[in-house]
Amino acid sequence: MAQLRAPAEEQRQREALRGEDEATAAAAYGDESSSNNKKKARAGLCGVLRERKVVDLARAKRRLVEVPYTATLAHTANALLAARVSAVAVAAPPGHWIGAGGSMILESDPATGAVRKHYIGMVNMLDILAHIAEASDDAEAEGDDEAEDAAVVDLDRRMAVPVSSVIGHSLEGLTLWTLHPSTSVLDCMETFSKGVHRALVPLESSADSVVAVELVESAPGYRMVTQMDVVRFLRAHGAELAGVLSRTVRDLGAVNDAVFAVPAGAKVIDAIKAMRAASLTAVPVVDADVGPDTLQDGRGQKAVDTFSATDLRDCPVAWLQPWLGISVAEFKRKVSEYRASTKPADAADTGVVPAVDADTPVSAVAADDDGRSGKQQQEEGEDAQLVTCAPESTVGEAIEAAATRHVHRLWVVDEDGLLRGVVSLTDVLRAVRDAALGEDRELHSIASSS
Structure with missing residues (x-):
């Protein structure tokens, strides 16, 4: 699993650096100048992006859209369409799967704390498209004179496989990304600026540190935060970021x-x-x-x-x-x-x-993964x-x-x-x-x- 958050030591160093700047200014120019310099250091684009936390974006999102690991690709495609989302989380019983990138993203019962499910990956439309495209490759490899028709005829069988079998077909699906609730929007942007399009954010988290893939994240609920959520945040703060x-x-x-x-x-x-x-x-x-x-x-x-x-x-x-x-x-x-x-x-x-x-029908359309109806x-x-x-x-x-x-x-x-x-x-x-x-x-x- 890949997880991004500001380590406690790094955060302390950041705060210490700001404190040293303020102390130096105070000694040279007095309290009034110190206050002005403090405002300068905290103002600007970075200040806005550091102060807002990713959990603030997550709280505004609807509950996570997911499919069970046994769902077929056809059912998964229907779920994507019904929910108007670009990707769905895949859930499995705990203790039986290794998640994408070795992740252990667990959902627990809010009352008892008992683990209820394990998110083993994320599947988007590109994963399904890759699987469909392989049908044509297989037909051509077999030397079928009507390879294109064979690929179309074979689509029913290709779409009947369980969704768990295609996790990781696309680059993004290889890793299930999570962000700690206290991650700043600025640090969230670092992950998203590298091509990650979405990440799970627990509304509450008991994890204090990251230990590579050994980290077990257990929370009573998650939300999906996307690149578009951050872009909409930037638009909403246009005055400060002018x-x-x-x-x-x-x-x-x-x-x-x-x-x-x-x-x-x-x-x-x-x-x-x-x-x-x-x-x-x-x-x-x-x-x-x-x-x-x-x-x-x-x-x-x-x-x-x-x-x-x-x-x-x-x-x-x-x-x-x-x-x-x-x-x-x-x-x-x-x-x-x-x-x-x-x-x-x-x-x-x-x-x-x-x-x-x-099994959600196409007619049961909710808001999409960016909150639009x-x-x-x-x-x-x-x-x-x-x-x-x-x-x-x-x-x-x-x-x-x-x-x-x-x-x-x-x-x-x-x-x-x-x-x-x-x-x-x-x-x-x-x-x-x-x-x-x-x-x-x-x-x-x-x-x-x-």
Whole structure:
């Protein structure tokens, strides 16, 4: 298990350093100057991000969506769709499993403290897509002249396996991440800036230290905190963070020049295989000819749409089978029509969030993993349209677009609408954190030299 928290000794050193700065200033300039320097050291972007704890973000989230380890992939896909989430925790009886990365994340009874379940991993849509893509690989390896048709026919069998068998198919699934409740938002951003998209946070924790994979975390309940939660926090504190949010994504180093795309005419199964190989959950769809390689260098090409794991999640399993062989453009059209035809229940209207297990019907839609209701998702057109920004767009504008449109990446285009890169939430969080630390060093330098 990977767990991030500020070690007690490191925290004491941090506080001691701040105390030394204040003491030095007090000796030189008196109490009034000491108070001013103290405010300087605590002010700014780092101060805001250090003071807020990750448990504050977790408390606002609904209860954890999970599936039992015996659930089939078909049931798991239905649960993802029903709950409108990108990943689900997989729960098993305690004492029988080794969790992802050797983790021991246990849920205990709040009254007795007895362990009730063990979270053995996290499964997202990319794990399921990787498993589907392997069906086509197997058929081709057997020399089937109708390999594509064989892959589609085999989908029912591939989706009937237990979800526990696909844990770790994607890079993120290899490790079950947890964050201690007292972890600051700044330290949470360090984990998320490395490509981790979500982590479990216990609302209460008895753990005081980390001992590699030997740590046993037992809590009466967990919540899922995501990259989007942190981005929404940054947006909510725009006034305090105006200095960094007013800088452009290019100047702050948030633009990744490498951007891979798929042509609109590429078959869905081929796009899935390409995304699986590159560990991508979304790619821009470009107006280009289908070549020998489904995944193409998108730079300089015209983006017309986005193809993502969310599109595949929103496609019912029964419909996914016949749609694997159609083009990405046609698939997007069909999924868009399906979204428009469904009217999920809005839990916010009743204040009740239904439990979601492997047998939850598609109609029982609650808020998604970022707290939006089904009605809000439809109004925002979740991932249905292309969302872009310019290299000169500010970080604040990028955050606003990502949070409002609920996308995890913005395609960077030039004045002609041609792709020049991508800004992901990972890039944004890394850039903001680096800027915060740089500002913090400057503030401490000023306080020390005054």
